[in-house]
Each structure stands twice: as structure tokens, then as C-alpha cells.
Amino acid sequence: IAGSQPSTNWHLKENARDHHTHKFLSKELIVRRGQAFIITFNGIEQPEQNLTFIAETGPKPSKLTKTQATFGISSTASKESWSAVLHSTSSNSMSISISSPPNAVIGRYKLSVQSTSSGSSSPTSLGTFVVLFNPWSSGDDVFMSNKAECEEYVLEEFGIIFAGNKNRISSFGWNFGQFQEDIINICLSMLDRSLNYRQDPVTDVSHRNDPKYLGRVLSAMVNANDDQGVLLGNWSGNYDGGRSPSSWTGSGEILLNWKKSGFRPVKYGQCWVFAAVLTTVLRCLGIPTRTITNFSSAHDADGNLRVDEFYDASGNHLERSADSIWNFHVWNESWFSRSDLGPSYSGWQILDATPQEESGGIYQCGPASRNAIKEGDVDLDYDCPFVFAEVNADCMYWNYDPATGKKTLIFSQSTTVGQSMSTKAVGRDDRVDVTNDYKYEEGSKKERDIFKKARKKLGLEDKFDPTAPTPQEIDQKPDISGKFKVDGSIEVGKDLNLILVLANLQSDAKTVDVNMTAWSTVYTRKPVREIWNDSISITLSPKEEKEFPRHIPYTEYQQQLTTDNMIQVTALCHVKDGIQVLVQRDISLDSPAIDIQVLGEAKVNEEVDVEVIFTNPIDTEVTDCVLQVEGNDLLRGILKIDIPPLKASEKSSTKFKLIPSETGSKHLVVNFSCDKFADIKTFKMVNVID
DSSP, X not given: OOSSOOEEEOOHHHHHHHTTOTTOOOSSEEEETTSEEEEEEESOXXXXXXXXXXXXXXXXXXXXXXXXXXXXXXXXXOSSSOEEEEEEEOSSEEEEEEEOOTTXXXXXXXXXXXXXXXXTOOOEEEXXXXXXXXXXXXTSTTXXXXXXXXXXXXXXXXXXXXXXXXXXXXXXXXXXXXXXXXXXXXXXXXXXXXXXXXXXXXXXXXXXXXXXHHHHHHXXXXXXXXXXXXXXXXXXXXXXXXXXXXXXXXXXXXXXXXXXXXXXXXXXEOHHHHHHHXXXXXXXXXXXXXXXXXXXXEEOTTSSSEEEEEEOTTOOEEOOOSOEEEEEEEEEEEEEXXXXXXXXXXXXXXXXXXXXXXXXXXXXXXXXXXXXXXXXXXXXXXXXXXXXXXXXXXXXXXXXXXXXXXXXXXXXXXXXSSEEEEEEOTTSSOEEEOHHHHSSOTTSHHHHHHHHXXXXXXXXXXXXXXXXXXXXXXXXXXXXXXXXXXXXXXXXXXXXXXXXXXXXOSSSOEEEEEEEEEEEEOTTOOEEEEEEEEEEEEEEOTTOEEEEEEEEOHHHHTTTOOTTOEEEEEEEEEETXXXXXXXXXXXXXXXXXXXXXXXXXXXXXXXXXXXXXXXXXXXXXXXXXXXXXXXXXXXXXXXXXXEOOBOTTOEEEEEEXXXXXXXXXXXXXXXXXXXXXXXXXXXXXXXXXX
């Protein structure tokens, strides 16, 4: 090709608008597959019919692996392969419309042009561009027909994550930040750091046209197990040497820290952090993705669709089993078709980056078709038995005697696990319940039939299980019933007033020895520190119900609390000549409130003041107060403000400025921490006008 190096105009603004990539802060062209984009280049003195374009990606591009395409200029765009159509031409410049196929490998491509007339001249580089998945294109595996859902699940940078427990659902904001500077480069380098790429880069890159392949690979890369991935998990309650999982407010800081440290795992993550980071990466690459919170989520380690919990005679929750029931667990759903399973299994697919159990020898999970979970089709790829158990496992509660090794069933439950499954609404800051998309109505015949079908497919129906309780144990009926009520507020900094309510179900008197404990836990219900214990002996008259108030002062639990602010109270009731009764409750304590006010109208490129108010609710001073604020299109990066110590009942007011860069509904995510209160979170919607 004669002349000097051609210069390329990538028409960044127009192409980005057409391809829904306008939010990326990038000097490089980013387009979506299966859709045309325009480029103009000059300095090429050849008739268009003599030009061949080459688009290639990966370490060893080839036509065979679909990582290289060569194409000339044709009269119409192709639907099946890369093609170029002449858009316009002038004396020495040419505008070309280039289309990629809807199943193109995603990633960074080199584009070059070659003249076919002058023999073996080497190609001239036009530069690089990035190709992503295209949920707006009907030919794409990730096609989503509802445009509002595309906006939410690909373009929205703010999310709400649900937490707490099934009796008291709380929520907090999260800044996904998938369009922040450099995030797309980190996401692409994440793919190049995966075990699959390291073992066989050519094959790995050739599979990057497939969302189910990428989803599975990335579910492994977001945790640090096996592959030096992004986040190191820690559920101990002690987060020395890193940051507490509840202190993060967005994914950007985590991904940038990972890159800055030379790709060493960031400390620390728990389930919602893994899920939020995976949301960021998948939305960035163009796969519609959301977070799902499952309350009372089972971790069935041994694959028998049953979770066993053990308690000693004093009512202490023992860590005897790898099984557990978490107060909540957060995973992802991504939207794509399942050509491997058939159309009825397409749609939302479950991916989980939290390292719980190995799959195929490494910590990865999914994609499991949500429809397959609902129908009990646990024999389908990938990891359906584990996900099915998370929302359906039966629970067995045992009394265990460490001296003799004897275990006695206290009771079993089949309706506890998998409740109030929650995600953020499309276009609104509300909670949507999706439990019915995962299972038929709890306790209905259909739901029990599906459970039996799943057990059968897993070979559990015909196998004798020596660890299972006998039908007689399951059918035994207790003489008394009990529950814990909370009187007054459930807030960190306030005393906790519990009432143990016991009722005699029989028409003769009952004598009961009650052993009570309270432990601080992490959200997985793992006991961390004992707060309190007590024993009482009581007699209940026939059919009598009695209340036993118990008072736990703030000073008694404050030092023991984890950053999750959760307490598990247990009463193990030994009924004379009857079976034991276990009464328990998981209490999530609310944090004190912080208040955000935007002082004036928020306008593009104009300063506006924001005030954050916090009142110390306890009668001692709080120190080490720090405010962390972030919000895309409202401020650059993360704002950290140190606040002076606050005396008892003292109010602090902190002001800072925003300069909004774009109109629309934007969100500020705020985290306040001090020595007595960990990570109080809130968010504020800011409506930015022109």
C-alpha cells in the first residue's frame, strides 16, 4: 500500500452511541458483535476492490479457531461472518462499515488492511478495537428482548444488595462501576490470567464467543482459590491484614487494587463482594447480569440434599459438620441461551464466584439453568445439585454428646431453606421477590414431587444412608413448643430484650430444664464469640404458656460483635421423660442511621454541596470515624473523609462537593465507620438535570 502510515478515524462518539458503549471512558473503539460500525482512513491510494481487511485476536490468530477473519469490501453486510461495505469515499479517504458476526469471539482485536494487487505486500495496521457481547442483537446468545432490562442489567452502574435474615431483610447500595477507567482492560486481562488460558491459550480464546464458557471461567477468577484470582475469602470474623468485607462500597476499588498490586488477591471478600465483582465484570463484557440474595441458604457439602446441625446439651451450636445454613447468600444470574441443553433451559443462569465447593477440581460454580433448578433437573450442567440444595435442602437439628459420640435428632424441617429470594427491581430502587422462579410453592405437592425427583436423579432414594434419622425419629412429637420474641428495638448500641416463650402442648404438667446461650456470628451463622449463657428449671401447667424475659446489655455484647452485627440465641429445652426441644433465633442488629442531604439542585458540571449527618447514639465517645463516598457520574474516584471523635449523643455534620458529569438518576453510596460501629451504609439517589 503506497504512501505513509494511514491514519484511522474510529468515529468513537457515533459508534459508541450506536453500540450502547457510550459510558466507557476509553480512547479505544468499543463495539458490540453482530452490528456494524464505521471507520474512516486516509493515505491509502488503492481502489476499494483491491483491499482486504484482517481482524484478529488472541496469541495465535487463525481462521480455524475463528480468531482471525479476512474480508474484502462487498455490496452488502454478511449476517454469518465478518464483512465490510463501502460507506463513502473521497480523493484519499475511505469510510467503511464493518460488521462482525453475532457469534464472534469477544476481546481486543487488531485491524489491518492489505492490498491484493501489489503481490505480497505486508498488511498495514489500522489500530485496535474491542468487541463485546450484544444483548440488543437478536442473533446473540445474550439477546434480551426487553430494552429496560438491557439498560438495568448491562448499563446500570448502581445496584442494591439484600442482606440481613429472612425475618428482617436489609439492603445496601453498591457501585458496580463497570464503565470506570481501565475496568474493561482489567476484565480482559482477567481472562488471560485464568487457568484455562494458561493451560491452552489458543483453545481458551476460541471459546470466548460463548457466554456459558466465559461465565464459568470468571466464576473461578473472581475468587483467589486455585488461580490467584481477584478476591480472597475470609469468614473468620477477624480481618487483620486486609479490609473487612463489609467495608467495600464498590467493585472498582477492588479491581484497581488487584491490578495495582501486580494481580495479587485483594483481602477480603465474602459472598456479596464476590457476586458484586462478578456482576461488574459480566456487565462490562456485555452479558446481562444481576445479584440474587437467597435467605436461609443451605451449603450442602456432602451432596445428600440435607443439612445437619449439631448442638451440645448447653445449647451451643457446634461446628461438627461441613454443612451449614447461612442467614443469606448472594450469587449471580446471567441471561443467555443454552444451546447445550435446549431452549427450555435458556434465560437466567446461576453463577456463583464464592468459593464453597470444588467443581471439576476448582472453585467455580455454574452456569446452572434456573429452569432446571425449578424442575429438579439436577443432572444437567453445571453444578445443579449444589444450587438445588441451596434453595431446597431439608434441615436436621441434632443433639450431640462429645463424651459418648451419640447424636439424637431434635427435629427436622423441610420448609426452612430458600426463602425471600431477592433482587433489585428494573429501573427502581425496590426489592423484587423471585422465590417462585426457583421453586414451586413451599409445602405444595408439586414442590415435594420435584424434591423427590431430584433425590432420585442423585441416586439418594434407593441408597441406605446410615447417617439419616429413622422415620420414627422424624415423626416424634414434642410436648412443648417455644420461640424467642424481641421486645423493643434491635439496634447496635441498644440493650437487647429477649423473651423466651414456652408453651405446654399436653394436658399434664411438664418439668423442663432450659439451657440458653447467645453467640455473635458471621452471616454464615458460624459462631465467633460467646456473649451470654444461662440455665433455668421450670414447670409448665397443662396447656400453659409462659414468658421468660432475658436482658442482654449493650456493654455485654459490644466487644463480642462481628462486623455483621449478628447474634444467634439458642435455648435447648430438656423435657423430663420427653424429647428435647430446640428454640433458636438469628438476630440481625440494625446500625444507627446516617442521613444524606443534597443541598440544592444537582446540575451537570456545576458544584453542589452534600451534607452527611451522624448522631452518636451511645453514652460513650466514638473514635476513628471515617466516611467513604463514591458514585459514578457524581464524583471521580472515592472520597475518604476523617471525622473527629464524637462524644456521647453528639451530632456530626460533614459537607463535601459533587460535580455531576451526566444527567439522569445517579446514586451516591456512603459508608460510615468508627470504633464502635462497623460499616454503616446508606445510599442516596441524586437527580441530575441540565
